[in-house]
Amino acid sequence: MTQIKDLEYKVQELLNLLEAFKQLNSNIEIDEVFQNILLQMVQVIGAEAGTLWVVNSDKQNVEAVAAYGPTSSAILNIKLAKKEGIVGKVIETGQAELIENVAEHADWANRVDVSSGFVTKSMITVPLKVKGTVLGALQLLNKKTVAFFSEQDITLALALASQSALALHNSQMYDELYRMFLSMIRTLAKVLDARDPYTAGHSERVAKYSLWIAKKLGMAGGASDELYKAALLHDIGKIGIPDDILRKPSGLTKIEYETIKQHTIIGADILSNMEPKSALVHAIQTARSHHERLDGTGYPDQLKGEEIPWFARIVGVADAFDAMTTARSYSKGMSFKDGAAELLRCRNILFDANIVDAFVAILEECSYQVDKYEAGNGESNFYGSV
Ligand SMILES: [Fe+2]
Structure with a gap:
């Protein structure tokens, strides 16, 4: 019975998510849309925090365009260098990363935690990819209820990330045309x-x-x-x-x-x-x-x-x-x-x-x-x- 309730809950959350995606067609205030998508993703996958990173138009930096969690406002001011940390690695390789113990990982750039005051334990980072080009990365931090994220979490995050990537691509094209x-x-x-x-x-x-x-x-x-x-x-x-x-x-x-x-x-x-x-x-x-x-x-x-x-x-x-x-x-x-x-x-x-x-x-x-x-x-x- 509890499992059915859980499932019903997940379906409802996914419906909410779908609703957020629908906004993409009517709303060009993309940052707001991303914030909404991120919030839904964090809830569906069950993470303490999440950040959506986007490669800048000059391709030299990666910027947090949406953040959810206790230190989100500090994270929104952070810019990463192109290949910095796990986000940089995911953007470079286009491959998702699941890390159980972040502190022990060689690619971990802890300056985001240092600047924001957040303590990252586990994380998944998936690329935002459109037609083979990586436009950014979605990062979910600290799995709630259990210690680590699972492969299923990655699969779900990848599916949702591909929708966000499409929205981002459309928005960037729109900006370019508008300019x-x-x-x-x-x-x-x-x-x-x-x-x-x-x-x-x-x-x-x-x-x-x-x-x-x-x-x-x-x-x-x-x-x-x-x-x-x-x-x-x-x-x-x-x-x-x-x-x-x-x-x-x-x-x-x-x-x-x-x-x-x-x-x-x-x-x-x-x-x-x-x-x-x-x-x-x-x-x-x-x-x-x-x-x-x-x-x-x-x-x-x-x-x-x-x-x-x-x-x-x-x-x-x-x-x-x-x-x-x-x-x-x-x-x-x-x-x-x-x-x-x-x-x-x-x-x-x-x-x-x-x-x-x-x-x-x-x-x-x-x-x-x-x-x-x-x-x-x-x-x-x-x-x-x-
Ligand atoms: Fe006139």
Whole structure:
């Protein structure tokens, strides 16, 4: 009877595990998924602790991406050299290791225990392998209830590790593609800005200001990534505006001005034809609506107040500020302080008050020396959340 109960318990645990794997398709926050998988594995196999090690993209180090156990937070900060310890050996050979008495093992690198304070007695370490390539290793420490891990534990761990390896492989491919996608967007923005020497760097600056505002307003990482892309691409429609109109320093005729205004519609149209569509929803809205103004005097749709998409309101403020403070052939541009005063003057009339307040607070914090603010608030956050 007890055996049947045990079996029922194991089946339930395996079902939980399967549930964790299902998340892989819908959740790209891979660290969280790994943590969940590791927790289930530790419970199913009955270990005191476990660590999931992944080979870094530079292939020189192995890093703990998930850890479970009494000293897990200390372990997460540890990096191993490529061939260090039993993890290094398993990654190099691609063969699982079962060790009954860790302290007596020649390959044991005890510095992980020394740094974390954990005492390892027995362990199994299995490789995370996809198509013959070892991407990392899964390590389970100190078998509960009995002294040692068994061969069956290895078999089960290997089966589960192959699922984790696939998830890791997919996530790494996703990251690589995303980075390519992002570099393409940045290149596109640079090409666009290069058409007019007076707008050089405009898209990058607007994206940077927008990110600062987002951070100040407490926007979550994923949303800021979307905002950054949208801001980089906000003026992409200018590709469709003839050079002689785009570069005309001043004195635009009514028709020429109407032509320039078309860049919002052209931009949204260009982005609507790009793939993946789901990645560009905010960029499309922002390209179309970044010239809309709170009082309905903007273009192209004369949206008012909250009808204007949130990202477009943020980019609208960043864009207006950069336009005011950048030198043109016909003017040297306002100082950052005057730019801030102008935003405040139009607060709640043209621009969202919360956004203006957040941006002006940033400008005041750095005493209008934008480079100074930049040093402590670079774009590193953005890349960290990819
Ligand atoms: Fe624009």
